Amino acid sequence: MSDPRAKSSGGGAPNNRLFLVFHIGDERYALPATDVVEVLPLLPLKPIAHAPAWVAGVFTHRGQVVPVIDISAMTFGQAAVARTSTRLVLVNYRGQVLGLMLEQASDTLRCNPADFQPYGLANRDAPYLGPVRSDQHGLVQWISIDELLSPAVSALIFAAHPDDTGPQVYP
Numbered sequence: 001m002s003d004p005r006a007k008s009s010g011g012g013a014p015n016n017r018l019f020l021v022f023h024i025g026d027e028r029y030a031l032p033a034t035d036v037v038e039v040l041p042l043l044p045l046k047p048i049a050h051a052p053a054w055v056a057g058v059f060t061h062r063g064q065v066v067p068v069i070d071i072s073a074m075t076f077g078q079a080a081v082a083r084t085s086t087r088l089v090l091v092n093y094r095g096q097v098l099g100l101m102l103e104q105a106s107d108t109l110r111c112n113p114a115d116f117q118p119y120g121l122a123n124r125d126a127p128y129l130g131p132v133r134s135d136q137h138g139l140v141q142w143i144s145i146d147e148l149l150s151p152a153v154s155a156l157i158f159a160a161h162p163d164d165t166g167p168q169v170y171p
Helices: 071-076 151-157
Strands: 017-024 027-032 036-041 055-061 064-070 087-093 096-111 129-135 138-143
Touching: 017 071, 017 087, 055 096, 064 071, 071 096, 096 129
Parallel strands: 027 138, 064 096
Antiparallel strands: 017 027, 017 096, 036 087, 055 064, 087 096, 129 138
């Protein structure tokens, strides 16, 4: 597992990285832009019967069926609000494409990952909730894509496809 605060080279000040910022309610969260494959407007999804409430559904994108997780519902039990700034963000989840329904996903943040600090709580039920960073707008919390799904949930969402490859990240 990689340290989400690991240093990276990129544009801007040394070690700064770009993050996509989104909201769950009034709280801000960020995920590294390097995890983002594509940002799409909110699209119609096919619901999946008997799936957990936070599985928003699936849709076809570039010939692949992509599962979509509602991060608001997964984290706090309330579905994302359909706003003009609510997006479907396709991310690279362990080599596969996963869709995330994210509210107010229309801002970015460039900062040093070392600015994010542990908040003193080992949240075993939500290991994807990483360290926090304080700025003029309050706290923003790092979301770790690789820690987003438990092995059981990952197996449920990425059930074996006939070719045993599952939806792959686009080249």
